[in-house]
Amino acid sequence: MTAIEELRHSPDQLRTRIAAELERARDRSRRLTDIDHDELVRQHSPLMSPLVWDYAHIGSQEELWLVRDVGGREPVRPDIDDIYDAFRTKRADRPSLPLLSPAEARRYVREVRDKALDVLDRTPLTGRRLVEAGFAFGMIVQxxxxxxxxxxxxxxxxxGAPVLDAPAPPSGSAPDRPEVHVPGGMFLMGTDLExxxxxxxxxxxxVGVEPYWIDTDPVTNAQYAAFIDAGGYDNPDWWTADGWAYKNTAGLVAPQFWDEGARTRFGHVEPIPPDEPVQHVCWYEADAYARWAGKRLPTEAEWEMAARFDPETGRSRRFPWGDDxxxxxxxxxxxxxLQPAPVGAYPEGTSPLGVRGLxxxxxxxxxxxxxxxxxxxMFPYPEYSEVFFGPEYKVLxxxxxxxxxxxxxxxxxxxDYPIRRQIFAGFRCARDV
Known part of the structure; x- marks a missing residue:
């Protein structure tokens, strides 16, 4: 039973949990927007919105779902609905919109949050699917x-100069074996309970899955560097036709933010840690590496079976380590x-099959x-999932x-699209038995 399910039997405790999660999310978004005014309003890449747009958009979604829909309250700022509708304007064009200033955005999200918390106090968390077990509030937290x-x-x-910093992650350990054999069979994929x-x-x-092997850990920087050194970016044999065309058009030669044996991470230029999972690689790069290694990328079902299936009980866990x-x-x-940890840094997160770092x-x-x-x-709106279904997006x-x-x-x-590299994405490989 999840923590949220346990709290369903106590509405006051559930409200306390929801309020804490809302505040924890806000602490994180405030931290990332507590920077210079010019940095907030600047577009740092056409792939991304100005940070001030993201911050006000967070408030706009909270107003739409919690204040207006769940609470039935009067709109706070109906005049900005279109500005912060993610489907109305592409990210590259958002700097041209009449965006709220950082000060206005901060006032707006505070006002919305005050109203949302009042709605939380007054709303029965049952009787309507949108509010059952606090779903709408959980959706906004997520x-x-x-x-x-x-x-x-x-x-x-x-x-520019770094504005974010953090301690070093814990140390890792080499795996006892590079791959794990998964016997396959039937398992329960997805959820009706969360x-x-x-x-x-x-x-x-x-879902029925054929037996397969899957890497114990995600592919590391050192392993990916071996692919580069072996001419992986120069040999079309390892790439799909679309991947090779994109590699050449985009001029890919290494993961994004790598340069001459160093990487740039939040403004810090540092040596590339060999034992961290590689990140900032697109799907085409991951697929090419897997082919070079004589393997392939796992299917979504194979990934979830490796993460959830407990061979002793035959059931699917909530997480690799169990149901907690x-x-x-x-x-x-x-x-x-602010970075991946070396592989093997979290032994308590290992799945029952022995797969790490999932x-x-x-x-x-x-x-x-x-x-x-x-x-x-579809629930509660098509723009969350339904409009994205199709072969142009790959699952992570x-x-x-x-x-x-x-x-x-x-x-x-x-x-995401198979060309995306700015996201914090890596991969592990699989192969048939």
């Missing part, structure tokens, strides 16, 4: 935490270190397109070091 990760990506793209799970994670359904909510010893989540550190590309599960039902799993525990699960599905 939305803000997802934008926190987006803002981390924007910070990584900015140029009260804050989003529509694309549902419904739970039985994530704790610091389980995985590198929440942005504590949650946190880096999102992991899979070979699967983003498609709905059998029996999918597991969550990165920048993702918050409330915004990742072993059933959680992320997706």
């Amino acid at each position: 939305h803000e935490q997802q934008h926190v990760e987006t803002m981390f990506a924007t910070h990584q793209l900015r140029v 009260p804050w799970a989003l529509d694309n994670e549902r419904p739970a359904h039985a 909510d994530p704790r610091p010893e389980h995985a590198n989540l929440g942005g504590t270190y 949650m946190g550190d880096v999102w992991e590309w899979t070979s699967s397109d983003f498609t709905p599960y059998p029996g999918f039902a 799993r597991g969550g990165s070091w920048a993702a918050d525990p409330t915004a990742v699960r072993a059933t959680f599905r992320n997706w």
Whole structure:
């Protein structure tokens, strides 16, 4: 039983938990926007919005769902709905919009939050699907935490003196074996039980998987450097036709932010840690490496089986380590270190099959397109999942070091274009038996 499910029986405790999660998300977004005015309003890359847009957009979504829909209150700022509608204006064009200034954005999100907390105090958390077990509030918590990760990506793209810093992550350990054999068979994929799970994670359904091998750890920087040194970016044999064309057009020669044996991380230029999972690689690069290594990327079902299936009980766990909510010893989540930890740094997060590092550190590309599960039902709006279904998006799993525990699960599905590199994505390989 999840912590949220336990609290369902005590509405006051559930409200306390929701309020704490809302505040924790706000602490993180405030931290990333507590910088110079010019840095907030500048567009650091056409791939990303100005940070001030993200911050006000967080407030706009909270107003739409919690203040207006759940609470039935009068709109706070209906005049800015279109400005902060993510589907109305492309990221590259958002600096031309009449955006709220940083001071106005901060006042706006504070006012919305005050009203949302009042709605939380007065709303029965049952009787309507949108509020059952606090779903709408959990959806907004996850939305803000997802934008926190987006803002981390924007910070990584900015140029100039560092404004973020963090301690070093814990040390890791080499694996006892490079691969883990997964016997395959039937397992339960997706969920019907997680009260804050989003529509694309549902419904739970039985899936049959053939036996396969999967890497014990994500591919490391050292392993990826060997691919580069072997001429991996010069040989079309390892690339799909689309991948080779994109590599040449974009001039790819290494992961983004690598240069001459060093990397740039939030303004710090530093040696590339050999034992960290590689990140800032697109799907095409991950797929090319896997082919070079004589392997392939795992399917989404293979990834989830490796993460959740317990061969002793035959059931699917919530997380690789069990059913408990994530704790610091389980995985590198929440942005504590501003980077992946070395592989093997979280032995308590190992799955029953012996696969390590499945949650946190880096999102992991899979070979699967983003498609709905059998029996999918859109809820509560099509723009979260439904409009993205199709072969142009690839699925990522597991969550990165920048993702918050409330915004990742072993059933959680992320997706992006196969050309995306600014996200905190890496991969691990699999192969047939």
